[in-house]
Amino acid sequence: METLTPRQAEVLAFIRRQLAEHSLPPTRADIMAAFGFRSVTAADDHLKALARKGAIELLPNASRGIRVLERDDAPAANEDGVPLVGRVAAGAPILAQESIEDWYRLDRKLFSAAPDFLLRVQGWSMRDAGILPGDLLAVQRAASARDGEIIVARLGDEVTVKRFERRGNVVRLLPANPDFAPIRIDLSRQDLVIEGRAVGLLRGGPLGLQAGSPVAA
Amino acid sequence: METLTPRQAEVLAFIRRQLAEHSLPPTRADIMAAFGFRSVTAADDHLKALARKGAIELLPNASRGIRVLERDDAPAANEDGVPLVGRVAAGAPILAQESIEDWYRLDRKLFSAAPDFLLRVQGWSMRDAGILPGDLLAVQRAASARDGEIIVARLGDEVTVKRFERRGNVVRLLPANPDFAPIRIDLSRQDLVIEGRAVGLLRGGPLGLQAGSPVAA
DNA sequence: ATGGATACTGTATTTTCATACAGTCCACGC
DNA sequence: GCGTGGACTGTATGAAAATACAGTATCCAT
Numbered sequence: 001m002e003t004l005t006p007r008q009a010e011v012l013a014f015i016r017r018q019l020a021e022h023s024l025p026p027t028r029a030d031i032m033a034a035f036g037f038r039s040v041t042a043a044d045d046h047l048k049a050l051a052r053k054g055a056i057e058l059l060p061n062a063s064r065g066i067r068v069l070e071r072d073d074a075p076a077a078n079e080d081g082v083p084l085v086g087r088v089a090a091g092a093p094i095l096a097q098e099s100i101e102d103w104y105r106l107d108r109k110l111f112s113a114a115p116d117f118l119l120r121v122q123g124w125s126m127r128d129a130g131i132l133p134g135d136l137l138a139v140q141r142a143a144s145a146r147d148g149e150i151i152v153a154r155l156g157d158e159v160t161v162k163r164f165e166r167r168g169n170v171v172r173l174l175p176a177n178p179d180f181a182p183i184r185i186d187l188s189r190q191d192l193v194i195e196g197r198a199v200g201l202l203r204g205g206p207l208g209l210q211a212g213s214p215v216a217a
Numbered sequence: 218m219e220t221l222t223p224r225q226a227e228v229l230a231f232i233r234r235q236l237a238e239h240s241l242p243p244t245r246a247d248i249m250a251a252f253g254f255r256s257v258t259a260a261d262d263h264l265k266a267l268a269r270k271g272a273i274e275l276l277p278n279a280s281r282g283i284r285v286l287e288r289d290d291a292p293a294a295n296e297d298g299v300p301l302v303g304r305v306a307a308g309a310p311i312l313a314q315e316s317i318e319d320w321y322r323l324d325r326k327l328f329s330a331a332p333d334f335l336l337r338v339q340g341w342s343m344r345d346a347g348i349l350p351g352d353l354l355a356v357q358r359a360a361s362a363r364d365g366e367i368i369v370a371r372l373g374d375e376v377t378v379k380r381f382e383r384r385g386n387v388v389r390l391l392p393a394n395p396d397f398a399p400i401r402i403d404l405s406r407q408d409l410v411i412e413g414r415a416v417g418l419l420r421g422g423p424l425g426l427q428a429g430s431p432v433a434a
Numbered sequence: 435a436t437g438g439a440t441a442c443t444g445t446a447t448t449t450t451c452a453t454a455c456a457g458t459c460c461a462c463g464c
Numbered sequence: 465g466c467g468t469g470g471a472c473t474g475t476a477t478g479a480a481a482a483t484a485c486a487g488t489a490t491c492c493a494t
Contacts, residue, residue: 023242027280027450037473040452041472042473058452059241060452064280104324107321130420200424201419207367225440244480246480258485259442263441278483279481280481
């Protein structure tokens with residue numbers, strides 16, 4: 001889908017809202033009234049632009065013939081949601097039944113890529129990337145990573161979240177916190193298991209009331 | 218819902234099918250064609266009967282103004298979605314129709330309290346609280362706040378996210394970033410509009426690939 | 435047997451809508 | 465400077481759609 005202008009995005013949002021509230025797409029006149037246009041043509045122009053960019057489909061000669069095209073959020077498609085992975089047992093696959101604590105249903109359009117599981121963040125090592133202990137990291141399974149990506153890796157029995165950097169045969173897992181040391185792995189001598197890449201973050205709980213965080217200490 | 222005749226049930230089923238296939242309710246003419254009627258009145262009669270029996274709702278003077286009333290789907294009922302508030306117009310209420318950009322369906326158990334809207338974070342002023350620009354802050358409407366809570370407040374035309382601290386008649390809105398200055402408000406001289414308290418945070422997009430963030434600069 | 439609901443036909447009228455055409459104004463790239 | 469896309473105003477027209485009115489026929493209950 002071609003990128004929309006801010007105004008076009010507003011119009012699209014309005015259409016979505018109408019659809020949700022009245023279960024009917026709006027007419028040109030509805031859009032005109034909602035945005036304070038003084039001509040239906042303004043609404044029509046926006047619809048044509050949205051159609052041209054693939055955001056909607058216009059059914060010719062049909063009243064309210066607007067269909068929002070979504071290639072995501074079939075509301076029932078992600079039926080089960082995404083599993084929250086708790087303590088991962090040594091040697092066990094990260095998505096083993098035993099380690100799944102809960103399931104969360106999440107709107108997919110929240111993330112750039114569909115997450116496969118959620119991981120509860122432990123420790124402050126990614127503090128400066130805005131990833132704090134207790135946060136749920138949305139992870140998409142992946143075996144490889146690109147430089148700069150934040151990944152979930154397995155080091156022996158431990159699961160760790162770090163920024164990935166590779167120079168030839170040497171991978172460095174970089175914390176985002178000067179109090180922690182980078183981890184260096186020579187791929188010719190030991191292997192690194194990448195479990196996935198971070199595609200999002202969720203934080204619950206009342207923000208701001210956490211006890212003594214070492215932030216900006 | 219009063220019991221429907223077989224014929225009425227057929228018409229209702231047709232409306233449902235149209236809705237599923239074309240995401241648009243049918244017109245009287247559509248129904249006429251589908252059932253082989255030779256008069257639109259036949260279709261209209263059925264619609265009126267269905268409306269009288271509470272199966273549908275007819276929106277007067279609106280093309281395709283048919284809304285199927287369902288009192289089912291309890292599983293999806295608890296998550297209608299939360300609106301994403303975009304640019305808030307000066308003087309307008311924060312949840313004004315015009316400012317809603319999108320809706321997200323979110324699992325409620327993600328948050329300590331049910332959020333009323335999402336706000337896109339701008340700027341780095343809450344960096345050290347792990348709140349970065351582009352993040353979506355989940356906000357629960359509230360007119361007051363307790364010390365230490367992260368709140369959303371209105372200062373003139375601007376919406377700001379800060380940590381709340383009150384000492385008698387003086388409120389301080391504290392950034393979580395030494396590069397920003399606290400805001401001091403004497404409640405006896407000016408008033409402060411609190412829009413809500415932060416109850417969660419959502420971050421989409423590929424983490425770790427953001428360009429030059431002033432983190433740990 | 436009579437009134438009422440169901441299930442239609444047929445015609446007419448008006449409103450709602452989509453759509454086309456002719457413009458204006460502005461920002462942006464070349 | 466010139467074209468192009470975006471964001472509109474204003475007017476007009478015809479098709480699409482809702483709605484009203486006047487019927488016919490069947491069944492069912494009182």
